[in-house]
Amino acid sequence: MFEQDIAQIQDLIDHERLTELRELFAQYPIPDIADILMAVDQNNRVLLFRLLPRAISSDVFSYLESEDRNEILKGLSHEETRNLLLNLRPDDRTVLFEELPGRVTQKLLNLLTPEELKTTRLLLGYPEESVGRLMTPDYVAVRPEWTIGEALDHIRLKGRHSETLNVIYVTDKSWKLLDAVEIYQFILTDPEQRVADLMGHSVIHISAFEDREEAVHVMLRYDIQALPVVDSEGVLLGVVTFDDVMDVAQLEATEDFHKGAAVTPLKGSYRETGIWELYRKRIVWLLGLVVVNILSLQLMAYYQEILASTIALTFFIPLLLGSGGNTGSQSSTIMVRGLATGDIEVNAWAASLGKELAVGLVLGLTMGLTGILLGSWNGGLTIALIVGITMMLIVIVANLIGAFLPLLLTKLKLDPAVASNPLITSITDVTGLIIFFSVSQWILAIAH
Amino acid sequence: MFEQDIAQIQDLIDHERLTELRELFAQYPIPDIADILMAVDQNNRVLLFRLLPRAISSDVFSYLESEDRNEILKGLSHEETRNLLLNLRPDDRTVLFEELPGRVTQKLLNLLTPEELKTTRLLLGYPEESVGRLMTPDYVAVRPEWTIGEALDHIRLKGRHSETLNVIYVTDKSWKLLDAVEIYQFILTDPEQRVADLMGHSVIHISAFEDREEAVHVMLRYDIQALPVVDSEGVLLGVVTFDDVMDVAQLEATEDFHKGAAVTPLKGSYRETGIWELYRKRIVWLLGLVVVNILSLQLMAYYQEILASTIALTFFIPLLLGSGGNTGSQSSTIMVRGLATGDIEVNAWAASLGKELAVGLVLGLTMGLTGILLGSWNGGLTIALIVGITMMLIVIVANLIGAFLPLLLTKLKLDPAVASNPLITSITDVTGLIIFFSVSQWILAIAH
Numbered sequence: 001m002f003e004q005d006i007a008q009i010q011d012l013i014d015h016e017r018l019t020e021l022r023e024l025f026a027q028y029p030i031p032d033i034a035d036i037l038m039a040v041d042q043n044n045r046v047l048l049f050r051l052l053p054r055a056i057s058s059d060v061f062s063y064l065e066s067e068d069r070n071e072i073l074k075g076l077s078h079e080e081t082r083n084l085l086l087n088l089r090p091d092d093r094t095v096l097f098e099e100l101p102g103r104v105t106q107k108l109l110n111l112l113t114p115e116e117l118k119t120t121r122l123l124l125g126y127p128e129e130s131v132g133r134l135m136t137p138d139y140v141a142v143r144p145e146w147t148i149g150e151a152l153d154h155i156r157l158k159g160r161h162s163e164t165l166n167v168i169y170v171t172d173k174s175w176k177l178l179d180a181v182e183i184y185q186f187i188l189t190d191p192e193q194r195v196a197d198l199m200g201h202s203v204i205h206i207s208a209f210e211d212r213e214e215a216v217h218v219m220l221r222y223d224i225q226a227l228p229v230v231d232s233e234g235v236l237l238g239v240v241t242f243d244d245v246m247d248v249a250q251l252e253a254t255e256d257f258h259k260g261a262a263v264t265p266l267k268g269s270y271r272e273t274g275i276w277e278l279y280r281k282r283i284v285w286l287l288g289l290v291v292v293n294i295l296s297l298q299l300m301a302y303y304q305e306i307l308a309s310t311i312a313l314t315f316f317i318p319l320l321l322g323s324g325g326n327t328g329s330q331s332s333t334i335m336v337r338g339l340a341t342g343d344i345e346v347n348a349w350a351a352s353l354g355k356e357l358a359v360g361l362v363l364g365l366t367m368g369l370t371g372i373l374l375g376s377w378n379g380g381l382t383i384a385l386i387v388g389i390t391m392m393l394i395v396i397v398a399n400l401i402g403a404f405l406p407l408l409l410t411k412l413k414l415d416p417a418v419a420s421n422p423l424i425t426s427i428t429d430v431t432g433l434i435i436f437f438s439v440s441q442w443i444l445a446i447a448h
Numbered sequence: 449m450f451e452q453d454i455a456q457i458q459d460l461i462d463h464e465r466l467t468e469l470r471e472l473f474a475q476y477p478i479p480d481i482a483d484i485l486m487a488v489d490q491n492n493r494v495l496l497f498r499l500l501p502r503a504i505s506s507d508v509f510s511y512l513e514s515e516d517r518n519e520i521l522k523g524l525s526h527e528e529t530r531n532l533l534l535n536l537r538p539d540d541r542t543v544l545f546e547e548l549p550g551r552v553t554q555k556l557l558n559l560l561t562p563e564e565l566k567t568t569r570l571l572l573g574y575p576e577e578s579v580g581r582l583m584t585p586d587y588v589a590v591r592p593e594w595t596i597g598e599a600l601d602h603i604r605l606k607g608r609h610s611e612t613l614n615v616i617y618v619t620d621k622s623w624k625l626l627d628a629v630e631i632y633q634f635i636l637t638d639p640e641q642r643v644a645d646l647m648g649h650s651v652i653h654i655s656a657f658e659d660r661e662e663a664v665h666v667m668l669r670y671d672i673q674a675l676p677v678v679d680s681e682g683v684l685l686g687v688v689t690f691d692d693v694m695d696v697a698q699l700e701a702t703e704d705f706h707k708g709a710a711v712t713p714l715k716g717s718y719r720e721t722g723i724w725e726l727y728r729k730r731i732v733w734l735l736g737l738v739v740v741n742i743l744s745l746q747l748m749a750y751y752q753e754i755l756a757s758t759i760a761l762t763f764f765i766p767l768l769l770g771s772g773g774n775t776g777s778q779s780s781t782i783m784v785r786g787l788a789t790g791d792i793e794v795n796a797w798a799a800s801l802g803k804e805l806a807v808g809l810v811l812g813l814t815m816g817l818t819g820i821l822l823g824s825w826n827g828g829l830t831i832a833l834i835v836g837i838t839m840m841l842i843v844i845v846a847n848l849i850g851a852f853l854p855l856l857l858t859k860l861k862l863d864p865a866v867a868s869n870p871l872i873t874s875i876t877d878v879t880g881l882i883i884f885f886s887v888s889q890w891i892l893a894i895a896h
Contacts, residue, residue: 031669056630089449124669166673168613168678184613184631190605201475220698221479223691225614225673225726243671249694253701254785260708261781261869270786278807282778283814286843289774292820297826300763313755315588315748318769318877319741325773326710326737326870330730333709337702338718352718354451359726367732370738378745395734416508420721421869422774429766 002032006039015045022051030056034063037083046075058087065272066099072187073104082111091244092135098133103252131215132208134248135229135238138162141169142195144178151192155183159415164239165228170195177228177236179203205230208237215240216249219343256340259417260333261287285422292426296433303437306444312379313440317433323367323391324398324432325425331402332424336416341407346410353403360399368392382447390432390439397435398428450480454487461492470499478504482511494523506535514547515720521552530559538693539584542571542627546581579663580656582696583677583686586610590643591615592626597639603631612687615674618643625676625684627651646739651679656685663688664697665790704788707865708781710737732872740874744881754892760827761888764835765881767822771815771839772846772880773873779804780872784864787854793857801851808847816840830895838880838887845883846876 005028012021025033025048037048037060042410049072052060061069064083073081078248098107103299109117119137126132140158142151152167159165168186170179179199189198202298205228206215219227225242262285266273300307307314335352338344344352371391375384402424406416460469473481473496485496485508497520500508509517509532521529533556534539536776545553545568555564567585574580588606590599599616607613616634616765618627627647653676654663665689666677674809675688703713710733714721748755755762783800786792792800819839850872854864 029650029652029670068756069638107639117811127755152635155632159632159636164632173788178537181543181615183635184603184607187600187631187635188607202477204477220694222477225690242673242694246668246690247695249697250789254789257705257781257785260705261777263778263782269791270782271791275806275810277802278803278884279810282775282807283811285778286771286774286811286815287818290767290771290815290822294822296766296770297822300766301826304759306758307762308759311752312749314755314762315745317765318744318748318881319519319738321743321769321870322874323734323738323746326734327730329709329734329870330711333705334711334718337705341698341702343719344718355723355726358723359730362723362727363731363734367734369736370735374738374742374745378749398597422777423872424768433766 002036002039004070005032006036009036009048009434010040010044013040013048018051021048021425025051026053026056031063033060038064038068042071049075050080054083054087058084058089058092060089062092062095066268067272069096070100072102078111079092081108085111085115086116089136090119090123090138091134091269094133097124098128109191116274121185126208129212130208131210131212131229131240132237134212134215134244135208135240136164137238139164139167139226139236139239140171140230141171141175141236143172144170144194144196144199146193148186148189148193148195148198151195152186152255155186164226164241167224167239169228169236169239170199171236174399175236176234177203177205177230180224180226180228203228205234206240207232211253212248214251215245219245220249256336256417259415260336260420262286262420262422285420289422289426292423292430295430298432299437303433303440306313306437306440310440312383314388315378315381316375316390317436320371320387320390320394320436321429321432324394324428327360327363327367327395327420328398328402328428329421331360331399331400332406332419333421335403336419339410339416346407349407349411352407353400356399356403360396360403363399364392364396367395382443386440386443389443390436392440393430393435394432395432398424401428401431450484450487453480454484457484457496458488458492461488461496466499469496470715473499474501474504478507479511481508486512486516494520497523502531502535506532506537506540510536510540510543513717517544518548518552522568526559528713529556533559534561537573537584538567538586539567539582539844541579545572546576554880556687574656577660578656579658579660579688580685582660582663582692583656583688584612585675587612587615587617587676587684587687589619589623589684591620592618592642592644592647594643596634596637596641596643596646599643600634600639603634612674612689614688615672617676617684618647619684623684624682624807625651625653625678628674628676651676653682654688655680661700662694663693664700667693668697686823690761704784704865708784708868709865710734710868710870728758733868737870737874740871740878742879747878747881747885751881751888754885754888758831758888758892760831763826764831764838765884768819768838768884769877769880770840772842772876773869775808775811775815775843775844776850776872776876777869779808779847780848780854780867781869783851783854784867786859787858794855797855797859800855801848803846804851808844808851810838811847812844815843830891832865834888834891836892838884839880841883841887842876842880845879846872849876849879 009105037045043164140155140162142154166183167180168183171177179204181198185198204224206218215227227240228236229238229240231237258265265280266281335344354378360395367392368388372384374386375387405419409416409418485493488496588603588610590602594640614631616631617629618629619625626652629646633646652670652672653664656677663675673690675684676684677688679685706713712727712729816839818837819837823835853867857864857866
């Protein structure tokens with residue numbers, strides 16, 4: 001997408017027109033600079049990175065993928081690395097240290113000032129995927145008894161290095177969070193008034209130990225752009241901003257997509273993930289599902305008399321099991337996603353199951369009729385009856401399994417996303433075969 | 449979750465203590481008020497809604513689901529409806545009119561002032577799911593030649609009714625967008641300086657006719673909280689705020705989840721969707737997939753000699769087809785999601801297919817070995833060979849189909865999400881059977 005820009009910059013590099021290069025390069029938005037940086041010739045990357053103004057270079061660095069960060073870090077001097085680290089926002093620094101190998105992290109930690117080190121160690125102390133890991137301690141807080149004018153002076157003094165100035169926090173002397181006030185309210189209000197006059201009844205906040213997914217839910221529900229993070233005493237620790245939360249929402253959705261297809265969620269992007277890593281994340285599930293499928297194998301062997309006696313019935317097995325799997329995948333996916341967004345509540349499970357029972361009945365009737373048609377076309381009356389009834393029952397049962405399993409998993413405090421399409425398909429295969437052989441035995445006994 | 453609060457409010461209603469009720473109720477955050485409103489006895493809802501201060505009631509109304517909105521609207525007088533409509537934010541009004549039946553929309557449009565009517569008609573004029581439908585025209589713009597002090601005076605004057613004051617837009621006299629400046633920069637800067645001094649090199653913007661999903665991508669990439677919307681001349685039309693975009697991101701992810709399980713995306717929430725609607729969104733796909741499955745049926749019938757001669761081979765069909773379906777679901781889901789987030793680029797299709805070919809080979813070898821073990825355990829050497837080789841080939845081919853189809857659909861400018869798990873499973877069933885019968889024929893011929 002930046003072919004022209006990249007060519008132009010590569011050209012400036014090749015002709016060593018560094019002043020022009022420096023000026024042009026810094027004019028792009030940060031994410032574009034990051035993309036262009038990784039698109040130029042590998043030998044020129046560190047050179048180009050060094051040309052960036054200090055304030056921009058740390059932001060660009062935060063945008064790179066972790067492998068690319070390592071590459072840049074290797075090319076920088078001690079002093080340059082130190083400056084880069086000090087300019088990184090605290091939350092971006094946490095992410096960097098999370099990703100790097102422990103040995104490199106130790107080396108980098110030694111470059112920090114004692115105060116920066118304290119903050120970093122504190123943020124790294126929160127559990128992985130917790131809100132604490134996402135937050136930045138760079139915010140501005142004011143006291144309720146101050147006038148708006150005093151508050152504005154304080155904001156001007158403290159605000160220059162803050163990541164989040166759109167919302168100003170009101171705390172008491174012991175830093176307990178009292179309220180969050182959008183900065184434009186300070187502009188719209190008479191400077192003689194008190195901060196207390198701007199305060200509302202309640203303030204939405206979250207604990208640093210909460211799962212980061214909860215921060216997504218809270219921000220989506222309350223439409224707030226910066227979520228204050230507190231400890232168990234209600235003391236303000238930091239702020240989570242909407243951009244971090246949007247990234248988390250995207251990551252969590254990707255994880256749920258992967259889980260839904262029985263892939264253990266990847267740690268990094270697909271591009272970054274190696275072949276062995278991809279293999280490991282998938283083979284575990286494929287082999288686990290083979291175990292479920294062994295039941296199908298056993299069932300087929302057990303009922304081989306039926307298969308041998310009426311070979312035409314065998315022809316319908318892929319069709320019947322496939323339809324069951326498709327139906328189960330539909331209902332399980334609707335449930336898993338509904339539970340993730342809060343659209344379906346586990347406490348109202350009876351209502352959801354009732355609805356799915358009803359939908360399953362009509363789906364089963366339609367598919368059962370289709371089964372009768374296909375059966376009479378490819379067999380005779382007996383086969384038509386067996387295929388039709390089996391299809392109807394398989395669809396109804398598969399639909400209920402797909403709806404029930406995610407609810408059950410949630411009730412058991414397990415992740416409903418484990419009810420992946422492949423798992424549901426494997427389970428409906430087994431139940432489908434049981435239904436198929438039972439119905440076959442029954443109808444064949446009547447027919448003879 | 450609000451059981452206690454709901455009980456308390458129901459109690460105040462029952463005892464007609466309206467003053468206390470009014471005061472207590474308005475203190476909750478907006479989304480909580482909406483939830484409590486829908487949780488109290490149905491007869492009291494309109495009464496409770498009427499008690500809300502006007503500014504809050506329109507926000508609460510925007511949070512309700514569309515059925516609940518209809519219910520409230522029916523209980524309000526003409527005058528009350530009019531006031532409610534006038535207090536709604538323009539973007540929320542667009543959403544309301546989109547959802548209501550045309551007849552009701554017409555009636556409500558008549559209640560608007562000519563100016564409001566013009567704005568509403570304009571917003572409704574953009575295509576469904578376009579950025580234009582999401583935006584609000586309530587923003588504050590300043591001119592580059594103004595001083596910061598003049599700009600602040602203008603913001604104070606115009607800002608009281610704006611939805612988005614965190615970002616101030618800089619335009620020229622013909623309203624062409626020049627830049628977007630965060631409001632705190634106005635506070636941090638000397639009032640004597642000019643707006644032009646705050647301006648940067650470039651401003652991220654989007655066209656009103658773009659798909660709303662594009663707004664999600666841009667905001668995620670550039671981490672901006674409010675995205676200015678322009679026409680083809682670059683004239684500022686409105687602003688899309690992060691909360692609307694987060695909602696869209698959530699909705700689009702839900703649509704992709706549903707598509708991934710071969711469910712036509714639902715229009716509203718699951719709770720709101722009726723049984724017939726759910727049936728229609730699912731049966732189309734189930735019947736369509738039966739058509740693909742008929743191929744499996746024909747293949748089984750065509751090769752019935754093999755099935756009849758070596759019945760033990762038949763036992764492995766569910767296991768083999770199941771494993772192929774699972775593998776294909778894994779790779780197609782990874783591709784579809786990667787394409788949706790931009791992690792996988794369709795232009796780099798060769799790299800992705802190469803990676804999947806490699807992953808598929810190792811997966812195929814592992815699963816092939818598993819197949820040999822299961823085959824020798826449940827059959828003999830011949831069966832072990834057939835099952836092992838078939839399993840290996842099925843896994844490799846299914847993996848490639850799952851990776852290839854989403855890329856092909858994208859190349860053809862179609863939605864890659866059509867490559868749902870059920871569709872992939874049905875296709876891999878057919879190819880799996882072809883592989884199964886070919887390998888069986890070959891090995892059986894050698895064995896005899």
